[in-house]
Amino acid sequence: MTTLDPIEARLTAAFAIDLSSSDVGRLDERIGRALARPAPSRRFGMPAPRWFLRPLPLLAALALLTGSVIGASSLLDRLVQSSGTPGWLTAWERAELLDLEQTDGDVTINLVRAYADRNQVLVGFTVTGLPAAPDASAGDRAPIEWTAGIVDPSGRSAEAWATVRSGSEADAAQVSASIHTWEGDVTPEAGTWVLTFTSVGYDGGAWTPGACDVDSTDPACLVPPVNAMVEGTWRFAFDLPAPTGAVLTPAVAATADAATITLTELHVSATMVRARLALRIDGQDVDAWAWTEQPSTIRHGDTSLTFNTGYRVTQAAADRGPLGDESEWLTPGGAGEVAGIWEITIPEIWYSVTGEDDATGTLLAGPWTLTVDVP
Numbered sequence: 001m002t003t004l005d006p007i008e009a010r011l012t013a014a015f016a017i018d019l020s021s022s023d024v025g026r027l028d029e030r031i032g033r034a035l036a037r038p039a040p041s042r043r044f045g046m047p048a049p050r051w052f053l054r055p056l057p058l059l060a061a062l063a064l065l066t067g068s069v070i071g072a073s074s075l076l077d078r079l080v081q082s083s084g085t086p087g088w089l090t091a092w093e094r095a096e097l098l099d100l101e102q103t104d105g106d107v108t109i110n111l112v113r114a115y116a117d118r119n120q121v122l123v124g125f126t127v128t129g130l131p132a133a134p135d136a137s138a139g140d141r142a143p144i145e146w147t148a149g150i151v152d153p154s155g156r157s158a159e160a161w162a163t164v165r166s167g168s169e170a171d172a173a174q175v176s177a178s179i180h181t182w183e184g185d186v187t188p189e190a191g192t193w194v195l196t197f198t199s200v201g202y203d204g205g206a207w208t209p210g211a212c213d214v215d216s217t218d219p220a221c222l223v224p225p226v227n228a229m230v231e232g233t234w235r236f237a238f239d240l241p242a243p244t245g246a247v248l249t250p251a252v253a254a255t256a257d258a259a260t261i262t263l264t265e266l267h268v269s270a271t272m273v274r275a276r277l278a279l280r281i282d283g284q285d286v287d288a289w290a291w292t293e294q295p296s297t298i299r300h301g302d303t304s305l306t307f308n309t310g311y312r313v314t315q316a317a318a319d320r321g322p323l324g325d326e327s328e329w330l331t332p333g334g335a336g337e338v339a340g341i342w343e344i345t346i347p348e349i350w351y352s353v354t355g356e357d358d359a360t361g362t363l364l365a366g367p368w369t370l371t372v373d374v375p
Contacts, residue, residue, distance in 0.1 A: 075177035076112055076124045079170040086333030087271030088179065091115040091122040094270070096240055103129075104232030109197055111236045116193070117269035118245030119334070120183040121150065121162075123195060127176045130230065133202050144169055144176040145229070146200040153191025161185045163311045163328060183272065183330065190242040194235065201229035245269030246338045254368040258282040259351075262323045263344060263370045271334045273298055273305055275344060276313065279351065280324030281364075288312065289325060289351035292363060296346045298331065305331035317354060325351075344370040 080092045095115035102109055107129040115122045127144060150158050162182035169178040246268050253262040258281055265276035275298065279289045295306045313319075313326040320326075346368040352361035 075126065075170045075172065075175065076179065079168055079177055079179055080124070082170075083168050083179065084332075087120070087331075088122065088181075090334065091117075091120070091181075091271045092124065092179075095122065095124070096238070098236075098238050100236050100238060102234040102236060104234055105129075105230065107200060107230050107232060107234075109200065109234040109236075111195065111238070114193065114195075114238055114240060115271075116186055116240045116243040117271055117334075118186050118188060118243050118247060119267050119269040119272040119274055119330075120181045121152075121186060121193070122179065122181045122271075123150075124177070124179050127178070127200055128174060130176070130201060131228065133171070133228075144171060144178065144200070144202060146178075146197055148180075148195060148197045150182060150196075151194045152187045153189045153193065154187045156187065158182045161187070163313075164309060164330060166309075183274075185267075186243050188243055190240065192237055192239050194237050196236070197232070197234040199229045199231045200234075243269075248338075248372065248374065250370075250372040252370050252372060254370050256366040256368055257364065258284075259349070259364055259366075259368075260324075261346060261349075261368045261370065263372070264323065264326070266342060266372060268338050268342075269334050270336055273331045273334055275307070275329045276326060277329060277344075278321075278323035278326045279349070280322075281351070285317070285354040286325040286351050287317070287354045287356065288361075289327065289349055291329070291346060292348045292350050294347040296329065296344070299343045299345070300335050301337075301340055303335055305333055305335075308332050339374050342372040342374065344368075346370075 077092075080088050083089075092113065092115070095113035097113055098111050100111045102111075107127065110126045110128075111123060112126065113122075113124045127146075130144070133144070152161070162184040164183040165181065166183070167178060167180040169176055171177075248266040248268070250263055250266060253260055255261075260280045262278045262280070263275060264278060265274075267274040267276075279286050290310055291307060297304055297306050299305075307329040309330040309332075311328045311330075313328055346366050348363060348365050348367075350361050350363055
């Protein structure tokens with residue numbers, strides 16, 4: 001696979017210029033503001049899951065100066081490199097080159113690459129032909145947004161299997177580039193995937209950096225939508241090989257004080273490791289829990305990965321089983337080999353009980369160490 005694919009080469013030739021030192025400074029400021037604000041609620045055609053902790057940013061908006069692209073890299077290549085996510089780099093390098101183009105009205109979407117393993121599906125695409133982006137209230141142009149659904153070779157929509165979504169976009173004067181992932185129980189089947197966009201544009205507002213969070217009801221944080229979406233249909237059907245990776249069911253547990261954490265599933269792929277963990281505390285009805293600022297890690301040989309994203313599996317008390325409240329913890333990178341010893345270390349957790357405000361809760365020190373030996 002070449003560094004510059006045909007569409008990306010055309011974009012690079014059209015927009016690549018050198019930036020002055022003052023331009024670079026302003027760009028750094030815009031990136032800093034984007035990383036400082038919480039991830040916005042995105043319109044990806046499926047209901048938003050309940051996140052419990054995001055101590056490291058997964059959504060990094062690379063705001064390029066109007067008419068500029070840094071260096072000779074393509075928008076999408078630069079976007080992946082700037083994400084700081086090892087799993088994205090691996091997925092992008094291994095992705096199938098598609099270069100599929102669909103136009104509806106004035107808007108053209110080009111699906112450049114796609115990748116799937118047992119943990120996630122990644123697509124990279126560009127959008128051209130949108131009207132000029134409205135200004136967001138924070139001073140930056142409104143970020144591009146879209147509504148899209150994806151169907152796997154077995155006929156399942158993302159709503160049936162994806163528990164976490166992430167994405168990032170780069171934006172120039174006349175083109176936007178986006179990377180998007182659906183993360184969860186990806187089908188192991190080879191075959192045809194169908195990705196359909198039904199709207200694209202600028203429907204988001206802006207965040208007040210350091211003051212607002214995703215669920216804030218503060219009037220200062222409620223920015224009216226820009227309402228510049230373009231409706232249409234852009235449908236892409238593409239074939240991908242069978243996703244690689246392994247799903248393990250070790251059922252190992254560790255206890256500290258009265259708290260027992262059980263590892264029920266371990267999903268390993270080249271781009272990510274997902275651990276499904278359940279917490280039970282004697283005499284207490286745990287309603288939510290997570291790691292704290294002390295990093296929780298998983299080690300395999302010389303590779304050590306830090307969990308940085310989580311999703312609550314147990315959404316209601318009726319869903320809790322004998323092992324307690326379940327969550328999935330995800331890493332930003334993966335492993336090429338499955339065999340060997342996997343060791344999860346959790347130094348400290350936070351939890352709340354039924355009827356307690358999630359904003360309070362209790363800190364509980366461990367450590368909990370869970371070990372899996374895979375032949």
